Amino acid sequence: MKKLIINNSILPILTILLFIVIVWYLSAIPMNSEKVTRQFKNLSFTEHVEKTWNLKKPKLPTPHQIVNEIINTTFYKKISSKRSLVYHGWITLKATLAGFILGTFLGIILALGIVHNRAMDLSVMPWVIASQTIPILAIAPMIIVVMNSVGVTGLLPKAIISMYLSFFPVVVGMVKGLRSPDQMQIDQMRTWSASPNQLLWRLRFPSSLPYLFASLKVGIAASLIGAIVGELPSGAISGLGARMLAGTYYGQTVMIWSALFAAAFLAASLVFFISFIQNYTLRKMAILR
Amino acid sequence: MISVENVDLTFETNDGPVHALKEVSLEVKEGDFVSFIGPSGCGKTTLLRVIAALEIPTKGNVSVNNMPPDDARKAREYGYVFQAAGLYPWRTVSGNIKLPLEIMGYSSKEKEERTKKVIELVELKGFEKKFPWQLSGGMQQRASIARALAFDANILLMDEPFGALDEIVRDRLNGELLKLWERTGKTICFVTHSIPEAVYLSTKIVVMSPRPGRITDVIESPLPKERTLEIRDSKEFIQIAQRVREGLKSGHLDEDL
Numbered sequence: 063m064k065k066l067i068i069n070n071s072i073l074p075i076l077t078i079l080l081f082i083v084i085v086w087y088l089s090a091i092p093m094n095s096e097k098v099t100r101q102f103k104n105l106s107f108t109e110h111v112e113k114t115w116n117l118k119k120p121k122l123p124t125p126h127q128i129v130n131e132i133i134n135t136t137f138y139k140k141i142s143s144k145r146s147l148v149y150h151g152w153i154t155l156k157a158t159l160a161g162f163i164l165g166t167f168l169g170i171i172l173a174l175g176i177v178h179n180r181a182m183d184l185s186v187m188p189w190v191i192a193s194q195t196i197p198i199l200a201i202a203p204m205i206i207v208v209m210n211s212v213g214v215t216g217l218l219p220k221a222i223i224s225m226y227l228s229f230f231p232v233v234v235g236m237v238k239g240l241r242s243p244d245q246m247q248i249d250q251m252r253t254w255s256a257s258p259n260q261l262l263w264r265l266r267f268p269s270s271l272p273y274l275f276a277s278l279k280v281g282i283a284a285s286l287i288g289a290i291v292g293e294l295p296s297g298a299i300s301g302l303g304a305r306m307l308a309g310t311y312y313g314q315t316v317m318i319w320s321a322l323f324a325a326a327f328l329a330a331s332l333v334f335f336i337s338f339i340q341n342y343t344l345r346k347m348a349i350l351r
Numbered sequence: 352m353i354s355v356e357n358v359d360l361t362f363e364t365n366d367g368p369v370h371a372l373k374e375v376s377l378e379v380k381e382g383d384f385v386s387f388i389g390p391s392g393c394g395k396t397t398l399l400r401v402i403a404a405l406e407i408p409t410k411g412n413v414s415v416n417n418m419p420p421d422d423a424r425k426a427r428e429y430g431y432v433f434q435a436a437g438l439y440p441w442r443t444v445s446g447n448i449k450l451p452l453e454i455m456g457y458s459s460k461e462k463e464e465r466t467k468k469v470i471e472l473v474e475l476k477g478f479e480k481k482f483p484w485q486l487s488g489g490m491q492q493r494a495s496i497a498r499a500l501a502f503d504a505n506i507l508l509m510d511e512p513f514g515a516l517d518e519i520v521r522d523r524l525n526g527e528l529l530k531l532w533e534r535t536g537k538t539i540c541f542v543t544h545s546i547p548e549a550v551y552l553s554t555k556i557v558v559m560s561p562r563p564g565r566i567t568d569v570i571e572s573p574l575p576k577e578r579t580l581e582i583r584d585s586k587e588f589i590q591i592a593q594r595v596r597e598g599l600k601s602g603h604l605d606e607d608l
Binding site: 246247249250251252253254255256260264265268347348349 | 400403405424425427429430431433434435437439440441450451453454455482484502
């Protein structure tokens with residue numbers, strides 16, 4: 063059954079991928095043409111096309127250029143080197159994970175408060191929602207600057223921005239999850255005179271886990287975005303965000319795109335990792351079968 | 352022993368007050384099997400919930416084993432079986448039965464012993480390690496009854512426990528419930544909307560009618576304590592069933608239907 067699903071989905075995915083690559087190469091020709099005609103004279107059509115696909119600083123780099131750059135900066139540079147994509151990825155990953163853990167804790171604590179305290183139930187949620195209506199690009203520099211002025215630099219400010227983005231899905235999911243037991247299940251606990259703690263740990267929390275995992279998947283992707291956004295205004299010299307920014311300063315489009323793909327790969331891996339834990343846990347709990 | 356005296360219960364809703372129970376009085380003796388029967392909205396479940404201290408009456412007195420219901424709940428005087436089995440999907444059958452024992456702080460040795468005992472009582476031996484989804488609806492409800500019996504309360508409150516099951520399974524579980532009642536000597540309060548079920552099981556049938564929820568008839572059953580399914584074809588059985596039906600009808604007359 064599982065094999066069938068993989069076989070059934072791999073062909074459509076590859077078809078779309080092929081389509082994207084074709085469109086990409088075709089678009090690279092007109093976008094990079096101007097630069098080629100400026101640099102080279104008297105080219106035949108095939109030579110011209112070939113040049114548009116292999117410029118050093120193209121407007122639109124082609125897939126093979128990006129792949130080459132990624133392979134080059136991932137496997138052929140020492141991972142402690144500033145030119146290594148692994149090094150930059152690791153810097154961003156650290157901030158992402160720190161922010162994700164902080165955000166998850168904050169989200170769960172707020173959700174517990176909202177579910178257990180009527181005053182918090184009425185007052186907190188509108189502010190949580192309001193916090194997400196502020197563009198992260200506006201608030202990120204402020205967080206960096208304020209924290210810089212009190213001497214906090216490096217990982218923590220970025221982690222705070224990640225937390226700011228990732229706590230939201232966790233709050234929303236956990237409030238729903240902790241409230242998912244129905245009245246009958248709660249009455250049943252009452253007939254046994256269960257304490258609020260017992261109600262939480264034996265009923266509400268296990269019931270909320272499917273909701274929590276769904277939120278964590280959204281949260282970890284948001285965390286990565288937070289960490290990258292946090293690297294943009296900080297004048298940071300390392301991290302995937304810094305790499306993208308450096309790329310734009312020096313017109314190194316291939317560098318920007320390879321950092322972009324590295325970030326996308328990182329995000330996908332993180333989401334898959336959470337999915338894996340989710341499947342394992344819920345299967346073990348016999349919620350998923 | 353349960354005694355209910357002049358109990359009134361009014362729910363405040365957006366459409367004004369709803370009179371769920373009006374001047375309800377009732378005595379349940381130790382070892383009785385009492386059925387509450389009536390159409391929906393007659394307050395039979397509400398009455399059971401009042402006894403279980405899940406609802407607080409607006410007026411009147413309730414005592415359960417000579418205690419206010421809330422104290423009786425804290426003293427673990429009753430086990431409550433809901434309409435849905437309400438087993439936790441992440442716990443096995445024995446894990447589910449242990450749940451109230453964990454909450455009540457029994458030692459692990461005692462948890463094992465009690466679980467073993469009630470699993471045998473409801474004939475679920477061999478299914479201890481199964482998860483709820485691996486059981487049929489009837490077996491799930493039996494596990495739920497075992498869970499209510501695990502802490503040895505002498506009163507069993509059951510709110511339409513077999514309402515969601517098909518008739519064949521229901522007949523079997525009714526028979527098993529009678530056997531269990533005989534073996535354990537518990538006092539059972541049983542809410543149902545099935546006349547044959549009420550007559551077959553009970554020593555006392557409480558007929559209720561809606562708007563406001565009240566008791567219209569209390570029938571002491573002359574049927575012997577030992578009952579087989581065949582008893583349902585006997586003359587006495589049919590007579591009692593007729594009287595229940597009359598009681599239900601008279602309740603409806605008040606509504607000018």
